[in-house]
Amino acid sequence: MDYSQFLIMKQEIGLLIVFLLVFLYDTFASKKATGVLPAVTCCLFAIFTALGFIPCMGIENDAFEGMYQTSATVTAIKNILNVGMLIVMIQSIKWANSEFQAIRRGEFYELLLVTLFGMYLMISSRHFLLFVIGLETASLPLAAMVAFNKNRYESHEAAVKYILTACFSSAIFLFGLSLVYGLAGSLYYREIAMMVTGSGFGAMIIVALAFVIGGVGFKLSLVPFHLWTADVYQGAPTNVTSYLSVISKGAAAFAFLVILTQAFGTLYSKAWEWMLYGLIILTITVGNLFAIRQRNMKRFLAFSSISQAGYIMLGVIADNAMGTSALMYYILVYIFSNLAAFGVIGAIENNCDKGDMTDYNGLSKTNPRLAFTMMLAMFSLAGIPPFAGFFSKFFIFTSAINQGSTAIYVLVLIALINTIISLYYYLLVVKAMYINTDGECPVGTFKSACSERLAMWICVAGIIIIGLASPIYDYLLTIG
Amino acid sequence: MGTIIWYLIPALVMFCCGVYGFMTRRNMIAMLISLELMLNAVDINFVVFNRYLYPGQLDGMMFTLFAIAIAAAETALAIAIIINIYRSAKNIDVRDVTRMKF
Amino acid sequence: MDFIIPLLILAIPLFNFLLLGIGGVKMSHRLAGTIGCIGMGTVLVLSYYTAFNYFFSGNEAFIIDGVRKAATIFNVTWLEFTKNLVIKLGFLLDPISAMMLIVIPTISFMVHVYSLGYMKDEKGFQRYYAFLSLFSFSMLGLVVATNIFQMYIFWELVGASSYLLIGFFYTLPSAVSASKKAFIVTRFADLGFLIGILILSFYTQTFNFADLTNNPQNVLLSTGGATFLGGSVLTWALVLIFTGGMGKSAMMPLHIWLPDAMEGPTPVSALIHAATMVVAGVYLVARMFPLYLMEEFALQFITVVGAITALYAAIVACTQIDIKRVLAFSTISQIAFMMVSLGVARPEHHEALGYMASMFHLFTHAMFKALLFLGAGALIHAVHSNNYTAMGGLRKYMPITHWTFLIGCLAIAGIPPFSGFFSKDEILSACYSQSMFWGVWMSIVAGMTAFYMFRLYFLIFWWDTPDYSHHHHKPHDPKFAMSFPLLFLATVSVFAGFIPFGEFVTWNGHEYTIHLNTVIAVTSVVIALLGIGAAYVMYSKKNEWPARLAGLVPWLWTAAHHRFYWDEIYLFITHKIIFNGICRPIAWFDRHIIDGTMDGFAYITNKASVAIKGFQSGKVQMYVWWYLIGALLLGAITAVCWM
């Protein structure tokens, strides 16, 4: 065995180093010194993130007989996730340092890093064994994080719901995999792709594929595998929710793309596209329909993130380089927009413990900057120019239509009509903050922590710059 | 093909039993047990496929090993969370864990 | 001819309008009145000069070998639709526009002067003069139009100024509704005019009167025999254009606005609703007369409409109480005379005598009708009422008004040697030469004219003298500013008949000598005298005859008194049918069906959202159930579709 191939996994190794340093610091530092652990972690991770952007030669490479693969695209998506992760970490500093969480802040950051490691594996794997390991590494610690808020019942309920559905989903997923293995005789994506060419497998392979889609769709919260999402988002601590909604979803989306195109791309003249077609329509529509009724901000964003997942899937169904880059771009933009929203929600929750949409009435008067950030986030999520969300939506639709069939036009039209519904509920938030200012304002004026403000500034800058600055998208397209 | 069916059918039955149990039992621990059934059925599948269809490789076997480990981790975590909820709600009936909905 | 003077004729009133309209607020009444009168006086001089120049200079541009020519003094491109269809603003001098250049400034100047006295104490005096200037500008622009679209432009402008002037007393609801009615009814007619223009210009590719009327044969050819609902395109175009004229000239059934328009100040009625604007319809037909000659149907249509209107208005005029309304109906009737006269004019009959007669009558009528209206104004000024019931025996109190009014009445009744006799006589000759039927019909109407005018005269100046003691002062003749126009116009009315009109205005420019047809002249005088006699018998002294006569045929009297219920019919159509039957349902439809559909989408979305909320039941086991079902269905449906 050639040990040098571990060097291909630069990012994974780097992440492990960060993890170990944090772990060691947490373990051995004095009780007083652990107070700066969040900040230290952020710094370490920031350095790591920055290092990730250094371009290196020979970026296309396989390891472990092709179980693991890295490429410019993979590196790029990891970098994107890193950026999101960094923002989440910064956002969490205040929360992690709060009195109640203080003794467990080390755990929180360690678990975060571990799940990210799992996601790296999901993204890079080209073999289902590695994928499953990554998937479980990414999702099991999350259950613990969901339950982090020990004195809130909702947190426990969310954790129960999450762990039970996650286990069930992984069982189904593994069952599907076992069928795939039985039919194809391999768990390498490329070998599966070779084996399933043609149509000799009957319905079994389709059912197996459906189970696999279910397993990954669970992480992405595609309808109908999404039912856990809202409850978990609502119950989990806000920082965990924001992590769940963007990083975890982004990684799953990319992994989903890889699996569908590389392992099952040849199956029955792209049967997966039609399966996805239905799922996208369902996801976008159902997500939107649920979102319009929500009054709890986190729950509302949960449903919004469900419908956003549907839009992300348009990049998968496009099945071309443009789709891949549009998907990555969408994830990037989505990270900034959603994290901005969660940043505001978190700040308000930390300071006033308020989380209903009606609590946001008159926010523009008491906390104009928070309100402004929130509004930008909502506009970006709704796809309003000149904010980044507009560009990501436009590009993902463009890439989908590049696929060329008439059916895709119909799909995009449905998605576009759904953007109207989504605009409605995003505007509800804006309305609460800016228009419903008559009565008393439930949220008083407060000054949010530096860390929170820093995170929000980063998000706002991202929302404004990422769209207008074309090189970002251009780069993603050149590597896609 | 003849023999393999005799392994696969029980595995499928086991899986279905697990699913059924998971959906009908009220006690969360019982649900976990059902889950274990499902995962074990999957393990059987992998092993059987490996042994009978692709005897020249070890992919299925290895996968099973990992799956067992993962199942253990899942169960451990799940039990921890169930204990947590028991502490706060004094109850582990899954149908009572429905405060957040709609 | 130099273009400066014609340009000034148009520019001065326009400038006055802007000056008085914008700066009027800051001016005193006297200054505003002076500016208005001086401006109009200048225009008067300039237009007289222009008209006399046209008729008498013998300039090659105006007359060649005794044939009067149309001369375009200037013609500026205003708006180019296409290469051929160009709206130009120009100044056309030909016999009829030159004649109008005399009529309009004369009357307008008289009204300007008269108003100095009549409107002296009114609020908005400056505004009044501004509007008068605007009207004069528009009317002059209308008559000198070189193309049909220019005419349409000024046609609309006179409509607007008429609207503004009728509604001058804007705090009176009756004035407001009268002005609105006038505008909308004429607007409706203008729609026909516009469509007529569109049709005509589409086929002929020109707006120019010169192109249209010089070679009417070509126009006929250019339509290529296209027909619509049995009528040729040209017929349609001409009838529609005439519709515009019907609206402005208050022909049946579009006459209803004119009686109401009397809500405006009386001098305005004299200027706009008696002498100038209301004859625009006649002028329009005369302007396009060669084209109308191409279409027999259109001419017959004009004749019939005119004849019916003449009779109708005459009957109604016999029963009205408001003296201005009597005059209004008499105006309608007299304009109808002119219309009929045009309708019966044919080149084969005395070189289209009707055309000349019509223009002649237009001229004389403008003078004596303005005189009558201004006289009525003086009366109203004196007794502060529009109704003859408040008057009587005024001949003793207001001699000047009495005599001038009498002259006006004699003129309109057609008693020689007053001007109306000559023009009306020509019209009757034209009618008789076309057909006996129309001749007799119009003769009867002429008799009725004499009757109702003298009914009015006797009721005002004779009849019974009411008690004027409750007035601040006894009724008396107006001051010079108001009596001068009366005297001037009375003089004109006496002598205008002797103008050899045929030498100036004929349909083709050739001179034509008027012969008095003795038979017709004598008949018409006899008929007029009969009418006057009847009026004398009935109204010279207070007696029971009128009431008894009305009692004989009460239904006819009531119907005539209510103007044969035309207003009620219109009210029914506009309010009940259009407003309640079309507008309200459309508004309802918009709010409830169209908007309802849009709201319905939102409603359905919301309902769907509520309907599916049960999926998110909060129960983990249901979640996994849907998960499983979803996965299985996804597989099953795809498998079924693929197999």
Next chain:
Amino acid sequence: MFSNILIYFVVIPLLMLAGVALSRNIKQIRAVAVVGSLALTTLSVYLLCSYLALRGNGEAMQFVEKWDWFKPLHIQLAVGVDGISVAMLILSSIILLTGSFASWKIEQPKAFFLWLILLSTGVFGFFISVDLFTMFMFYEVALIPMYLLIGVWGSGNKNYSAMKLTLMLMGGSAFLMLGLIGIYYHSAANPADYTWNILEIVKNGSISKGWQYFLFPMTFVGFGVLGAMFPFHTWSPDGHASAPTAVSMLHAGVLMKLGGYGCFRVAIYLMPEAAHDLAWIFLILTGISVVYGAFSACVQNDLKYINAYSSVSHCGLVLFAILMLNTTAMTGAIMQMLSHGLMTALFFALIGMIYGRTHTRDIRLMGGLMKIMPFLAVCYVIAGMASLGLPGLSGFVAEMTIFVGSFEHADWFHRAFTIVACSSIVTTAVYILRVVGKLLLGPVQDEHHLSLTDATWWERTSTVTLILCVAAIGCFPNFFADLIKFTFSPQIFSVLGMN
């Protein structure tokens, strides 16, 4: 990049945004708004002059320049103007200027002007763009501020109206976006040459007829919603009724023109064959708009509703004329856009000023205002006269050009609809005079109104400017007609394959 004059139409508003953001009191905000919009007006007049000097050099558009933006997707920042865009730019800047004056005393001025200027940035950007993507982006930039402007500063049922307006317009842009992306994928024969640039798409002419049949309705309806095409017009009455003065002015005056402009520039210009074949469907719809809006306006009692329905009617006429597909009618359409933009802005400004005094817009509750506020009342009458097509004001020339142009079609279908459209001149007179009669004339209805004051100097500035513009178009129409007609020059119509 900054050597191109057009770019300043976006730069100046952005500077204004910055200026307003940095201002500390209402005086500074006003100063920024007025100076900025004056600068824009000057710039647009300067542009007009330089355009007139340049035109006729054989190019379809002047000042064309493009900078790559998203290069792999062939998205460019491409700018260029022809006579129509120049006219629209002048219109927009004038209305922004007068709108600023009309919002002299607005509450929360900073936020208000920020949104208002953002909206105008979108408008200006839209008119200078020749790249479909950029165009669409600016289009949406112009739409969204409406929500907050109505929601925060509006009156009446503002939440409902703002939401409805935004959602319906965004609904239109959903179709539009699909249409635009579709156009992109058929913009050239070879995928490497795909382009969003309108001029290049026209040159390539590679959108097949079949695709045109699909894409034309998409884009036309997309823009048509903003152009208040029946049956997608219902946002207009509610939206206008609730919007604050300046927003109504900008929205009806400029934003609705985006619809007509887009219909021409994208739908018809790029897909002339489909336009020719499918025009009849939209002719019916727009024909309905014209009549229906006018009839609806006759029975409304809210001033803004009346004007909103009248806008439906007038903007319907714009689309109606565009669909006639000949030079005269299209010239008329653009003139109608100018004319309607100015006079409807004037209307809304006056309604806002009257409402600010009487606190009601119900014409049944007002009367005799002529006596109380003669200046505003006279302006209202002038606006009304412009609206009902009095010669000498802008409405007349625009409508007549449209009618003459529409009548060039000799078939009975077009004839019938033209005559139906013509009939709107009567209906317009009815509702205008009804309002004038009830609102301004007659006796004073409400004793309290007697104490009201007439217009202030900034209100006078605003209205007089608009009236002067309306009169300028009405008195010297040929200048504008020529400016526009020149644009429908042979190059374009060879593309359109028409006369």
